[in-house]
Amino acid sequence: MELRARLVVEGFITGLHKSPYHGFSVEFTEHRPYNPGDEIKHIDWKAYGKTDRYFIKQFEEETNLKSYVIVDASRSMNYASQGHLKKFEYASFVAAALSYLMVDQRDAVGLTVYDEKVRTFLPPRATRLYLKQVLKELESVEPGNKTSTAQSLHEVAERIKRRGLVVILSDLFDDPKQVMTAFKHFRHKGNDVIVMQVLDPLERSFAFGTDAIFKDLESGEELMTQPWHIQKAYQQSMREFLDFYKRECRENNIDYVLLDTATPFDKALFEYLNKRKRMH
Numbered sequence: 001m002e003l004r005a006r007l008v009v010e011g012f013i014t015g016l017h018k019s020p021y022h023g024f025s026v027e028f029t030e031h032r033p034y035n036p037g038d039e040i041k042h043i044d045w046k047a048y049g050k051t052d053r054y055f056i057k058q059f060e061e062e063t064n065l066k067s068y069v070i071v072d073a074s075r076s077m078n079y080a081s082q083g084h085l086k087k088f089e090y091a092s093f094v095a096a097a098l099s100y101l102m103v104d105q106r107d108a109v110g111l112t113v114y115d116e117k118v119r120t121f122l123p124p125r126a127t128r129l130y131l132k133q134v135l136k137e138l139e140s141v142e143p144g145n146k147t148s149t150a151q152s153l154h155e156v157a158e159r160i161k162r163r164g165l166v167v168i169l170s171d172l173f174d175d176p177k178q179v180m181t182a183f184k185h186f187r188h189k190g191n192d193v194i195v196m197q198v199l200d201p202l203e204r205s206f207a208f209g210t211d212a213i214f215k216d217l218e219s220g221e222e223l224m225t226q227p228w229h230i231q232k233a234y235q236q237s238m239r240e241f242l243d244f245y246k247r248e249c250r251e252n253n254i255d256y257v258l259l260d261t262a263t264p265f266d267k268a269l270f271e272y273l274n275k276r277k278r279m280h
Helices: 003-019 045-051 086-103 127-138 150-161 176-188 200-205 227-251 266-278
Strands: 031-033 055-057 066-070 108-114 118-125 165-170 192-199 212-215 222-226 256-258
Touching: 003 086, 003 127, 031 045, 045 055, 045 118, 045 266, 066 086, 066 118, 066 150, 086 108, 086 165, 086 192, 086 227, 086 266, 108 150, 118 127, 118 150, 118 176, 118 222, 150 176, 165 266, 176 192, 176 266, 192 200, 192 227, 192 266, 227 256
Parallel strands: 066 108, 066 165, 165 192, 192 256
Antiparallel strands: 031 055, 108 118, 212 222
């Protein structure tokens, strides 16, 4: 898991240098873009000479953000269509890469894993040794049990003592209104929130073709049907489900990112860095 996280992060950073996003310099641990009101004496003129952009030298205490990475390990996250990772594997790889990147930036990172209740709660710390513990935990988790996203998130919101950045990785297959109330709980306590909804491509398209038996991973209930009969209705319901989260998150100042397991990990890392940059 550590090697995978490192390779994802290193590949991502190399990609940033080749991309138009020069705002994220190599040294994004030590620099941040100049904002109106910053003291001119802190401008790094060498960086300006190289990039033609103003960067402020950043001091260690400025960078120490507390991040809480929360991963859904309920049974529905165990799903994968042919040729794709299971949703939980995908979410845990994203969580590992984010944790690696956060510690690389001298930010503190913590990990929470839940299904119908909170199974793991590691409070944020900023050391490499602690990162190993976070990654080891992610590697050892097996999804199981039913989902109780809303209830578990409320519990985590109560346990967070120092506000910071909350990153939630889940398929969000729970009552959307209750889940939104839990998201708002984090905001109410002064946290910034990024919600990363992880789905399988087939869960979005429902392109199953011929007759199929559908099995509920959490209840074991089975249903025989012809997917093409219900595909349009399913897609409409899925659109409404996703639109609800998009709209509600936007209205509550929560960042929402839709990922499916065919999406490159870079998207999640870029969304995080974008958020991190706006938080200064």
